[in-house]
Amino acid sequence: MPTSTSEGANSAPDRDELRRIAAEEGFDTVGFASADFGELPGRRLDEFIAAGRHGDMDWIVEKAHWRRHPQALWPEARSVIVLGLNYGPEENPAAHSTADDRGVISVYAQGRDYHDVMKKKLKSMARRIVRDYGGDVKVFVDTAPVMEKPLAAAAGLGWQGKHTNLVSREFGSWLFLGSIYTTHELPPDAPGYGGCGSCSACLDICPTAAFPAPYQLDARRCISYLTIETRAHIPREMRPLIGNRIYGCDDCLAVCPWNKYAKKASEISLAPRPELRAPELRALAGLDDPSFRELFSRSPVKRLGRNRFLRNVLIAIGNSGRPDYLSCVAPLLEDTSPIVRVAAVWALGRIVDASLYQQFRGKLLDGERDRDVREEWDQSCSGGGHEQA
Template sequence: MRPPGDIRAELEAKATELGFDAFGVTGAVLSEEVSARLRDFVAKGRHGTMEWMETRLHHRESPQGLWPEARSAIMLGVNYGPKDDPRLLLDAPEYGNISVYARGKDYHDLVKKRLKAFARWIVETYDCELKVFVDTAPVPEKPLASAAGLGWQGKHTNMVSPRFGSWLFLGAIYTDMNLPEDTPHRDQCGSCRACIDACPTNAFPAPYQIDARRCISYLTIEHKGPIDEVYRRALGNRIYGCDDCLAACPWNKFAKTSHEAAFHARVELGAPALADLVVLDDATFREVFSGSPIKRIGRDRFVRNVLYAIGNTGDREHLPAVNNLCHDATDVVRDAAGWAKAQLEGEA
């Protein structure tokens, strides 16, 4: 039997060899503070229509809540740092602004493939049991990553890495091995509130708290119906997600552009023209966004977002396309088209 410390060192070396940029280990039980914060988030309804947050709450509170045999959580990160500040496009209203993580290929595919390769090696080497996760199960990735020393949860509730700023994809491996735990990273936000002040919809009721119902990422991705009119102007040209709070973090001065070509912005998604996106039918939408995380929200929700952005341009040249969609087969598109039409015609 190898000493646990040696096993941990071997795991980190293999993770680096496979292309992971960050590695850490923590125990399979999280603090009561983490559980209490999650329960409070759900009790206040701040999860919006994400029902799975409530129905699988007990699974998300700690690794052992999901898998009682878990003893350690191996936390891994992959840098997806953008080349430029993602907010630059916000000053170009004729183009759609897409969250950095969705401008390239679907990170789930790349990270999960890498995690599975790592998991196979671990099982073959140490004859243990494990489970692999990448944003597809009720796993508290951010609290675990903080406990494992990858960084800390900032005031925007997202991870902040001293090496990569705001730009880390997280993956987790639960194992029945007892591994030495890393020291949790201390919070280094200090008195800064750049992320909170950057939010266009005031989605942070207080530091370290978020109300998803006001968050543009939630509204444009998870929310299925019409977006409340009070937020439509604030969307600007954000048509899929929002990076404002992430990009505002001063720790991004240490961020590095991702070395993964798959995460670099596809040419057609770096600055897509709204006029091209609003005319997509279902088949063309699926073709354009094949291999992209955007594909999962479907054509109707995506065109809904594009119509809100068009309504915010003030450019009446979009009216023919908008008028066509006022007769779309789906309610959510017709509603968004009607709003955009009213904005462009000055009838709001």
């Protein structure tokens, strides 16, 4: 974000006053960290990349030199104000995880796009700091090359749990994070304290075994990465493990015992929209691009795009094993998008018997020019989940 400079006072802000301003802007928690948080987070980032655990998120590699340290991104920064916004859910995120007619969207994406909500609050607070205290500031939320979780831990908002996400003694696993970098020198807070002890609930519940060890994540196996980040076809061996999760996954967050202290979100714009709580798979399968954009207006899901979203919906349909979804899947076998057609072929093989599958295959394979679609026809499961010869 652009740097702002005031011609007024240039005295360091009082931290209690900054906490008051943060509360007025609607933030639920705030902490202060030095812009020099040491080399350890950067080393861990380098190890993550070297192991290839970032998958095809090339933007992590391209901006790693900025991400590994706050002052690499902005050398003039002296302190970081880390803000948290509670998005605690109203109901158990796993309430619909076994429904064969519904899709599950991650809690954070059921309301308005949090990037917009956080950015508006951060900018407002930053303007007040510059107006009253001078100095320069930059605001960041998620999409910038900032390691929010190590910064939040350094600022005392919590600690990184075994699932690598931030855990708060007050809000459990449910905090959106944003930061204001400033040229002011602010006394840092003590690092976050607490701990996971011998608990391994978040590791044990992961459907795809995405944690090779405590405090380590292999994004290539994470359902959030598979359904949101990757632009490729989801690997065939991962598809049955995704279940009915069509955008993200909250399993490792929701199971954390520290959530007993969590509170329901009070920010009205983050309230879940009824149509996104547990949408019907049948209705979602019929979305064209305009209806997709309308349904997910002002939602982070919109950035995924219709084709990749339908890829996810079709995988959920395939995992349902319900033959009555044939009327939803059949039209998508001839969709204009290869990524949709591949998912439709796989879903078809999961919901119909072998003879009907072969009929569709024989009818549609002729003239199919996309190699990935042809390979999926050759490899996809027949009815009952048995691999074809």
